[in-house]
Amino acid sequence: MRDDTNNPTDFDSGEAPEALISDLKRLYQDDLRIPEAVDRAILDSLHEAPAPIPWRSAKRIWWTTGITAAAAGLTLIVWLQGQPTPQAPPPPNTADQLASGDMRQRSAFQALDAPSMLAESDAMVASVKEDVDGDGQVNILDAFLVARAVESGESLDPAWDMTGDGSVSMTDVDLIANAAVSLSRRSLQ
Amino acid sequence: MKFLLILLVSILAAGPGAGDTQERDEARATFAFAGEPRFEAVDIFVDAGDASLGAYQVELKGIERKEARVGTAFVKIVGLEGGDHPAFGDAPYYDPxxxxxxxxxVAAFSTAADLPAGRTRVARVHVMLEGAGEPAYELKIEAAADRGGKPIRAQASTERVTKEQSEGTDQ
Structure with a gap:
């Protein structure tokens, strides 16, 4: 049931109520006029020339700008003197190092610090091999395990052959022990 | 003009790195005052308790200790040798x-039948000291095992060796 008192707009018919139409007409009437005097005052103020800067103020501005620029320049020079001198990256160790392996990866290393980066990556691979007891770290206990096996004549794991000469001996033990005390490897762990 | 001069002087005086330079100069002055470098030795002891010590691994650090009015003692390791017991008498493993x-x-192992138990001197580290201060040492045990290779709880400690002690041991 429709209540025309509370909802006077007849949307179904597509026409607005008379009261609304008259209000809108009154709102958009074009009777907004700027008075002549106000218009003239605005134009006059725009045409006025700016006041000249006094001679003493101009001189002060030039001095301040100059001193600031000099101070900035000196600060830059002093700061640059305190910076470390950039050094060129060292050349690769050998041609074989660059020739073998993934060339793209190696050239990326070279851009940083090729010899040390290559040595570090090799050390990380080797450290897994030397972790004989599999406890996640290379220490003297790995070397001790292999040494006891070598001396007692127990069966020797071919994985303990660090030199790659086909046999496990005290030379392999020394390699494991040297890896355990290596300071450069320790810095990687 | 005076203002400009004061500004320039203050900028140069407060430049970066001034503090570093001062510290370096102090260190050099201390070293110059201390004269010739000094040498001493540090003994490393491992206490395996009741177990027989088959292997050990320790890390030794010389601490650069700065003392007021004395300066910093800079520790440099110059050599290593073995310990008292024949099982660990040879020079231990270390990185040159x-x-x-x-x-x-420092690390070593022994497969000998006769192994030490209790507290034993396993190595001696020779150091050179620069500067006038007294050094300090920090020792950490990283691994220890009995004769069968079984990890054991061991204690490690250091003792500074006087010149007289060192000469007595060498004879």
Whole structure:
């Protein structure tokens, strides 16, 4: 049931109520006029020339700008003197190092610090091999395990052959022990 | 003009790196005052308790200790030798890169039948000291095992060796 008192707009018919139409007409009437005097005052103020800067103020501005620029320049020079001198990256160790392996990866290393980066990556691979007891770290206990096996004549794991000469001996033990005390490897762990 | 001069002087005086330069100069002055470098030795002891010590690994660090009015003592490792017991009498494993530095990892094992138990001197580290201060050492045990290779709880400690002690041991 429709209540025309509370909802006077007849949307179904597509026409607005008379009261609304008259209000809108009154709102958009074009009777907004700027008075002549106000218009003239605005134009006059725009045409006025700016006041000249006094001679003493101009001189002060030039001095301040100059001193600031000099101070900035000196600060830059002093700061640059305190910076470390950039050094060129060292050349690769050998041609074989660059020739073998993934060339793209190696050239990326070279851009940083090729010899040390290559040595570090090799050390990380080797450290897994030397972790004989599999406890996640290379220490003297790995070397001790292999040494006891070598001396007692127990069966020797071919994985303990660090030199790659086909046999496990005290030379392999020394390699494991040297890896355990290596300071450069320790810095990687 | 005076203002400009004052500004320039203050900028140069407060330049970066002034503090570093001062510290370096102080260190050099201390070293110059201390004269010739000094040498001493540090003994490393491992206490395996009731177990027989089959292997050990320790890390030794010389601490550069700065003392007021005395200066900093710079520790440089110059050599290593073995300990008292025949099982650990040979020079231990260490990285030669540690020489001339203040940090070393020392390790050794023995497959001999006669192994030490209790507290035993396993190695002696020779160091050179620069500067007038007294050094300090930090020792950490990283691994220890009995004769069968079984990890054991062991204690490690250091003792500074006087010149007289060193000469007595060498004879």
């Amino acid at each position: 890169e540690a020489l001339q530095g203040g940090r070393v990892i």
